[in-house]
Amino acid sequence: MTADRVERGFPHLDTVRTALTALYRRLSADGVAQFDTSLPPADVAIDADEELYTAVQRVAAAIVAQLHLPQARMIVGFRDMEHAATVELEAGPEYFIELNSRFKQHRRDIGAALAHEITHVALHRLDLTFPGTRDNEILTDTATTYLGAGWLLLDAFRQDAVSSQKLGYLTPEEFGYVLAKRAAVFAEDPAVHFTSPQAYDAYTAGRKEAEADARRPPLAAAGRLARHRYAHDRRRGRAPSGAPYAFTPDAPPRVSFACPTCFQQLRLPTGRGPLRARCAVCGAELACET
Numbered sequence: 001m002t003a004d005r006v007e008r009g010f011p012h013l014d015t016v017r018t019a020l021t022a023l024y025r026r027l028s029a030d031g032v033a034q035f036d037t038s039l040p041p042a043d044v045a046i047d048a049d050e051e052l053y054t055a056v057q058r059v060a061a062a063i064v065a066q067l068h069l070p071q072a073r074m075i076v077g078f079r080d081m082e083h084a085a086t087v088e089l090e091a092g093p094e095y096f097i098e099l100n101s102r103f104k105q106h107r108r109d110i111g112a113a114l115a116h117e118i119t120h121v122a123l124h125r126l127d128l129t130f131p132g133t134r135d136n137e138i139l140t141d142t143a144t145t146y147l148g149a150g151w152l153l154l155d156a157f158r159q160d161a162v163s164s165q166k167l168g169y170l171t172p173e174e175f176g177y178v179l180a181k182r183a184a185v186f187a188e189d190p191a192v193h194f195t196s197p198q199a200y201d202a203y204t205a206g207r208k209e210a211e212a213d214a215r216r217p218p219l220a221a222a223g224r225l226a227r228h229r230y231a232h233d234r235r236r237g238r239a240p241s242g243a244p245y246a247f248t249p250d251a252p253p254r255v256s257f258a259c260p261t262c263f264q265q266l267r268l269p270t271g272r273g274p275l276r277a278r279c280a281v282c283g284a285e286l287a288c289e290t
Contacts, residue, residue: 006157006164007171010209012138016174017263019130019142020181021281024262026128029283036186038148039066041193044111052104059111060097060118066149067122074118078104084167087117089124108195112152112167119144137169145170145178151190154179154199172198176206184210185261213260216244220274220287227289234270234290255290 024032043062046055053076060074076097084103088096097117103110119140123129128143130136144150153168154175166172179190180203194200215221217230233239237253239246245257247270254267262282268275270290277286 006159006166009171009173010177012170012174013177013209015130015135015138016142016170016178017258019139020146020178020261021263022128022130022139023143023146024264024282026126029281032146032185032282034068035066035147038151038182038188038190038193039063039111039115044115044152046107046110048107052107055107056099056110056114060114063111063115063118063149067118067147069118069122069125072118072121072125074114074121076114085113085117087120089120092121092125095121109152109156109165109167112156115144115149115152116140116168119147119149122147134169141168141170141175142178144168145175146182148182150175151179151193154190154202155194155196157199157202158196159198172202173205173209176203177210178206179203180207180210181261183207184214213258216257216260218245218255218257218268218288218290219260220289222289259284259286 039062044059046059056076060076064072064074071093073094074097075094076099078099078101080101081098083100085097085099097114099110099113103113123140123143130139141150141153144153154172156165156167157172158165168175183190191200191203215223217226222230230245233243234247237247245255248254248256248267253270255270256265256267259266259279259282261284262279264279264281266277266279268277268288268290272290274289277288279286
């Protein structure tokens with residue numbers, strides 16, 4: 001794959017945010033909290049002298065444990081194919097995963113490929129799916145990352161002057177964005193796991209975008225200019241297209257905006273000054289100035 005074929009930036013951000021909402025709704029805030037520790041690098045590392053098939057089963061078992069699938073058994077094989085990996089989503093408890101044969105020589109990325117496919121199994125068992133292949137794959141990448149195994153997918157992004165490698169459907173920056181969202185909730189630093197300098201750069205860009213979510217009106221952390229613009233729109237009773245908030249014709253008027261953690265839509269009365277809101281979906285406590 002050539003360098004210019006790797007999509008960059010945040011083209012799928014709306015679907016990523018919808019995926020985070022769906023994940024919180026399906027698992028609940030308490031359920032998500034059970035994934036507070038990321039998959040340790042040592043659990044998915046494969047030494048050059050380690051017997052391959054034994055190592056692959058060990059790594060798969062570690063990811064199964066990370067995703068809380070104790071009754072699922074992964075049977076992993078290799079074959080020549082176009083995609084990085086595939087999984088058969090059956091009733092279980094055994095699931096068959098095939099990895100691209102190239103991973104026999106590129107062992108460091110086996111964990112990343114398995115993480116995505118095993119998350120397909122986890123979502124299948126949760127009966128959580130999006131319509132359409134593209135959106136469902138974005139849901140899978142988002143869930144893999146937010147539940148503590150997706151740093152592997154970002155770390156698999158490597159690029160030099162003549163070639164690139166990237167796994168998953170999200171862009172590198174979008175993987176960074178979801179990792180930053182996870183880091184904000186669980187107070188962890190995923191960058192300590194990266195071996196790829198390109199992964200760190202993408203995470204930095206994603207973290208910047210994620211942090212901006214917490215500085216948009218009517219959140220109290222919004223900058224001065226954004227607050228002035230919000231006050232102007234509030235007086236008019238309508239927001240311009242693309243604004244991160246909207247006003248409802250209720251009596252009294254309310255402002256609708258997305259929770260910066262799970263993107264559930266919240267509604268608060270306007271003109272009340274400083275107040276605190278609690279998201280009913282993820283439990284985030286938000287300081288607001290409506």
